[in-house]
Amino acid sequence: MTAASSADPGALYPDHLAALCRHADEALARGGFDHLLVPSGSLHYQLYDDRDYPYAVNPQFKYWLPLTRLPDSWLVYTPGRKPTLIYHQPFDYWHVVPQAPGGWWLEHFDVHVIRTPEQALPLLPGPAARCAILGEAQSALGEYIPNNPEAVVQYLEYRRSYKTPYELALMRQAQRLAVRGHRAAEAAFRDGAGEFDIHMAYCAAVGQDANDLPYGNIVGLNEHAAVLHYMDRDTSAPAQSRSFLIDAGASACGYASDITRTHARDRGGEFQAMIDAVDAVQQALGRAVRAGTDYKRLHLDAHLALMGVLKDFGVLRVSPEAALETGVSAAFFPHGLGHPIGLQVHDVAGFAADDRGGRIERPPGHPYLRMTRVLEPGMVVTIEPGIYFIDMLLEQVRRKGHGDSIDWDRVETFRPCGGIRIEDEVLCTDAEPENLTRPAFAEAA
Incomplete structure (x- = not known):
């Protein structure tokens, strides 16, 4: 430690x-x-x-x-x-x-x-x-x-955008608590548990329930991983658990953590390979959390990198740049790259122009981005790229005339697994960014 x-x-x-x-x-x-x-x-x-x-x-x-x-x-x-x-x-x-x-x-x-x-x-x-x-x-x-x-x-x-050492100490505590839960949840998934039992394993490991957790746990097996805020938690396990996405945090004296991981049942299969590719993208984006970096640009870079993953896996037939320009990328990555975090999971001042007010607008076509500021030392943001196979959004791609941008047979290959999201919290400093999440996993291991 x-x-x-x-x-x-x-x-x-x-x-x-x-x-x-x-x-x-x-x-x-x-x-x-x-x-x-x-x-x-x-x-x-x-x-x-x-x-x-x-x-x-x-x-x-x-x-x-x-x-x-x-x-x-x-x-x-x-x-x-x-x-x-x-x-x-x-x-x-x-x-x-x-x-x-x-x-x-x-x-x-x-x-x-x-x-x-x-x-x-x-x-x-x-x-x-x-x-x-x-x-x-x-x-x-x-x-x-x-x-x-x-x-x-x-x-x-x-x-509040600039965390004090006291705040960072509590945020690190919240990371360690959540990591306990994530490890217990993955173990429950590997043992064949259903969503409700996985959720309960998480809460027991963290020692927190709905009254303490900073937000409702997202625990999705198989296709449920394609529902961005899935919280229904089936009480019975599916006949076959192919994939598992968990987005869950913990609280420490009022400070929140927010961590997402995705797991494949078949560790040697193609979906696991896609998870690994998204994980590599996520870590590269985390390393880009540096003073002077425009978070809006980082969000657009995430689109290009994720479309590169889909291109490599044969899902996308056009270039990442073309997918971003036509809106096809938003069908696979429909949410923002992340958000400020601290006292609140989606912390305040993500759009603030300065300390007297004003607003920095989102890039056109990206209505769900929760952070538009230039990064500065002391800020903590989440970095949570994702790839999803969401029927509603993919159908919109067809209706808008961009269906030939996608290999639909390849979509069907991955659709039963729902989607992938990997999320860490990253502190912007005067020099190298500090990932707050990965060291907590390393310590627990």
């Missing part, structure tokens, strides 16, 4: 918090506010029922604190003062109550424990009109209604 991967988040936290205070100072000055208030969020209840949906903490709250299960609490920051945490610890025998405040963050905050949400009101600075309040509408408390001022939000979200 490297020194970077074993770094103690607690030791790195003070510098992280100091950076957040500097960012908040600038954001408040830009917005013309005196105080920053961040509610942690509250429970959402199902319509006509008293059952709540799984609680999701406000990302702006967990940016400051490694607390992800603390509804009806507030973070208060006033420039020049120690941050305050209003810590909701209710009297409740229906649910588990948050433990007494504690952890590496505690000494850096003034903490006030409240027993009901309303007890926060006299602890909030006033007047409310002088507060930038970042949160969802239902977090409103009296006159303290989330206003999400654009100047404040734009600046703070832009700063």
